[in-house]
Amino acid sequence: MNTPDISPATPFSPKGQTENTSGKTPSEPSVVISGTGQYLPSKVLTNSDLTKIVDTNEEWILTRTGISERRIAGPTETSGTMAAEAARMAIANSSLQVEDIDLVIVATITPDQPFPSTACHVQTALGMRPIAAFDVEAACSGFLYILDIATAMLRNGPYRHALIIGTEKLSAITDWQDRSTCILFGDGAGAAVLSRSSLHKKKTGILDTTLGADGANGHILQMPGGGCRVPATPDSVSSRQHFLKMNGREVFKLAVKVMEQASLDILARNHLQAEQIHSIIPHQANIRIIEMLASRLKIPMERFFINLDQYGNTSAASIPIALHEARENGFCPSGTNSILVGFGAGLTWGATLLRWP
Numbered sequence: 001m002n003t004p005d006i007s008p009a010t011p012f013s014p015k016g017q018t019e020n021t022s023g024k025t026p027s028e029p030s031v032v033i034s035g036t037g038q039y040l041p042s043k044v045l046t047n048s049d050l051t052k053i054v055d056t057n058e059e060w061i062l063t064r065t066g067i068s069e070r071r072i073a074g075p076t077e078t079s080g081t082m083a084a085e086a087a088r089m090a091i092a093n094s095s096l097q098v099e100d101i102d103l104v105i106v107a108t109i110t111p112d113q114p115f116p117s118t119a120c121h122v123q124t125a126l127g128m129r130p131i132a133a134f135d136v137e138a139a140c141s142g143f144l145y146i147l148d149i150a151t152a153m154l155r156n157g158p159y160r161h162a163l164i165i166g167t168e169k170l171s172a173i174t175d176w177q178d179r180s181t182c183i184l185f186g187d188g189a190g191a192a193v194l195s196r197s198s199l200h201k202k203k204t205g206i207l208d209t210t211l212g213a214d215g216a217n218g219h220i221l222q223m224p225g226g227g228c229r230v231p232a233t234p235d236s237v238s239s240r241q242h243f244l245k246m247n248g249r250e251v252f253k254l255a256v257k258v259m260e261q262a263s264l265d266i267l268a269r270n271h272l273q274a275e276q277i278h279s280i281i282p283h284q285a286n287i288r289i290i291e292m293l294a295s296r297l298k299i300p301m302e303r304f305f306i307n308l309d310q311y312g313n314t315s316a317a318s319i320p321i322a323l324h325e326a327r328e329n330g331f332c333p334s335g336t337n338s339i340l341v342g343f344g345a346g347l348t349w350g351a352t353l354l355r356w357p
């Protein structure tokens with residue numbers, strides 16, 4: 001199998017930059033996180049519950065993944081409704097009004113429908129002005145992708161406040177007959193309001209993001225059906241093509257590799273050492289992946305924010321939910337640096353460096 005070439009000698013930033021120059025232009029405004037929010041469905045599915053659905057046991061799930069339970073959306077809860085709830089909380093926490101928001105971007109692999117976009121559903125649910133609204137699909141890295149897109153739009157455009165949301169109803173594409181995948185995933189939404197600000201000191205807020213992708217390894221984590229390649233037919237349904245399929249071992253190996261490289265890349269091009277990072281908010285896929293990343297980066301596990309034991313892997317929602325809980329729990333004090341880092345289907349990956357105002 002091909003592995004992605006992400007060696008330092010091969011810059012994988014789409015901008016082709018090996019050094020962060022953001023913040024060096026005197027007129028460039030800061031982009032800060034002014035509010036965060038989350039929504040988790042109330043229904044809890046425990047490891048014990050899963051033993052009644054597939055041939056597994058609580059001990060296997062806990063030791064192989066670190067997950068104890070996950071949330072499952074009810075029939076009327078969708079990626080759009082959960083996103084709207086998380087968005088309301090993020091806007092309230094930012095002390096802004098819905099009318100202040102100039103842009104909505106949603107990251108999801110489980111949109112309410114192929115079109116219109118889930119962002120347009122959120123816009124309607126919140127009664128927003130006719131502002132730009134669109135979805136981005138980069139799987140579990142999706143929140144980092146939309147964070148970078150929104151940051152660039154805030155820096156360069158007329159926008160002041162952007163609402164970015166990661167939301168997933170993964171239970172809708174989970175194969176509840178496949179014990180190797182159904183134990184991993186959960187539903188939920190996380191949101192953040194990003195604001196352009198000249199009030200904050202230079203070099204605070206979102207400092208830099210690196211993104212990457214390796215489409216040649218897309219087959220190791222995918223949903224074969226539902227697009228134009230395999231449209232929905234009785235055959236596609238009966239052969240279970242509309243569920244997520246995964247080669248867990250390959251995903252595991254590549255996840256550690258790309259998250260390590262993305263973290264090292266963002267440190268190097270911002271001239272920072274690992275000791276200068278106060279907190280890491282990683283994609284919440286598997287505790288063993290995070291432990292391996294911590295060991296390779298030589299950063300103690302105490303500096304990694306973990307909530308996957310309660311929610312499992314919520315794909316694009318995972319980082320923003322963790323970001324919200326990390327802020328609420330005092331994990332990100334003013335003046336400290338954080339790295340958000342993730343990987344997902346595509347393969348895709350990314351890392352964001354921020355300094356809390």
Ligand SMILES: CC(C)(COP(=O)(O)OP(=O)(O)OC[C@H]1O[C@@H](n2cnc3c(N)ncnc32)[C@H](O)[C@@H]1OP(=O)(O)O)[C@@H](O)C(=O)NCCC(=O)NCCS
Pocket residue numbers: 055056057060061064065140179180181183184221246247248249251252255285286313343344345
């Ligand atoms: C899925 C994952 C937990 C499996 O752990 P693993 O240690 O790699 O386990 P394996 O797939 O090698 O399977 C080992 C054995 O456990 C069995 N097994 C798989 N799922 C099981 C379950 N839920 N309960 C009990 N046994 C299970 C397998 O059938 C296999 O049995 P065998 O040896 O008799 O063939 C792990 O590979 C993983 O987390 N990968 C990354 C997945 C991920 O993060 N995906 C999302 C990316 S955004």
